[in-house]
Amino acid sequence: MSAPLSTTAIVLLALLARRPAAGHELAAFVDRSVARFWPIPRSQVYRELPRLEEAGLLRGEHVAQADAPDKRVYTVTAEGRAAVRAWLEDPAYPAERVRNGLLVKLFFGADLGSGVLGDVLERFRKEAAARAQELDAITQRLASVPPATHQRLTALYGLRRAQMELAWAEEVEQVLAGREA
Amino acid sequence: MSAPLSTTAIVLLALLARRPAAGHELAAFVDRSVARFWPIPRSQVYRELPRLEEAGLLRGEHVAQADAPDKRVYTVTAEGRAAVRAWLEDPAYPAERVRNGLLVKLFFGADLGSGVLGDVLERFRKEAAARAQELDAITQRLASVPPATHQRLTALYGLRRAQMELAWAEEVEQVLAGREA
DNA sequence: GTTCCCATGTAACCCGTTACATGATTTT
DNA sequence: AAAATCATGTAACGGGTTACATGGGAAC
Secondary structure: OOOOOOHHHHHHHHHHHHOOEOHHHHHHHHHHOOOOOOOOOHHHHHHHHHHHHHOOOEEEEEEOOOOOOOEEEEEEOHHHHHHHHHHHHOOOOOOOEEEOHHHHHHHHHHHOOHHHHHHHHHHHHHHHHHHHHHHHHHHHHHHOOHHHHHHHHHHHHHHHHHHHHHHHHHHHHHHHHHHHO | OOOOOOHHHHHHHHHHHHOOEOHHHHHHHHHHOOOOOOOOOHHHHHHHHHHHHHOOOEEEEEEOOOOOOOEEEEEEOHHHHHHHHHHHHOOOOOOOEEEOHHHHHHHHHHHOOHHHHHHHHHHHHHHHHHHHHHHHHHHHHHHOOHHHHHHHHHHHHHHHHHHHHHHHHHHHHHHHHHHHO
16 A cells, blocks of 8 residues: 555646646636645646646646647546545544744743834734734635535634734733833 | 745744744653644654754854764754844734635535545534643643743633634534534 | 553654746736 | 647655554553
8 A cells, every 4th residue: 555645636637627727827817816825836636636646646638728838637546546535534633733933032032122023013914914814704705605614624724813813913012011110 | 145034934933032942852842832822743843943044043052962863952042043133023913824624524414425524524523522622721720830920821822722613513403404404 | 571651762754834836818 | 940738758866654563651
């Protein structure tokens, strides 16, 4: 038996199961769908596709184009669909991986004048506010599209998180302001 | 000029600035301090240390031990401290990187019986609850240690996030239950 | 007195980021 | 007509994950 499929591979298979595509197109799908919580760089997409074809989970077909470079369009095989389904039916989920640079700055910011931290937090608040607004719009739009419920719930996660970050940033600013006095 | 330091390198320098250490020990520091928001694998620690010494930001010294393998203890140089300070004083912070497998499962879970998603969400809720409890204890403990304010605020972030996740999971369960009917 | 864990480190491989390449189409 | 963008893909390199190695001490 071959190595178990990475989550990235499953995502690509699941997207291709909705619609066959070539690398470039598929990378665009990723960016418009799951990239907020599972980004996949283009180069990774291009590396996975031949691997998945090799494993029999995809079938690739060369397609000539007149107005653009030729491309290789991939379609999920029955085995590919089975692999996605098996993965989805397992109630375990991949451990979260985080890299939060803001917290690094805050953690080591103890012996920094709080002026700099103030700037940092202000940026962060603004970013969070923008993200909250954007995700709010998205969730509202998806609310009127019943079959998009699951997509909407993932967007809702992002919205709740952005709101939480806003509130937290204010809390932090108050604590640090209080320490000044 | 050499390549700019990675955030990982800065973290290692900042930790070594508090106390000199060898690779193994330093990896342990990471795990007990910043790993929740900036994990650094041991092998990465071992690769960075000689590089940072090469760059003059660390000085390493061989230390013989009787009851354990010999080790190489690293101390931050003045240049190293300057690099950390310069990084901290810049109000920009590294972009967040996320990988959230739960959301992948939810996103593609549309055509799955909601029994499986129920299991997934229940696990998630339990994990979030445990994390919330743990981080609550940590923040409360740190509240009585004034110089640990910044550490406490990063823990508070984790707490708020766990609480948000709990509430979101309940929201999701309700929505999905509502759709059954 | 084996089995497990601790302290120290190495090695191999995969993932991710950034930059490059190239021809068509759209914009200015 | 030059510049930006799109559609397609490749290449190089550094970061991250997992597994291996090894000898001493602790646990059972």
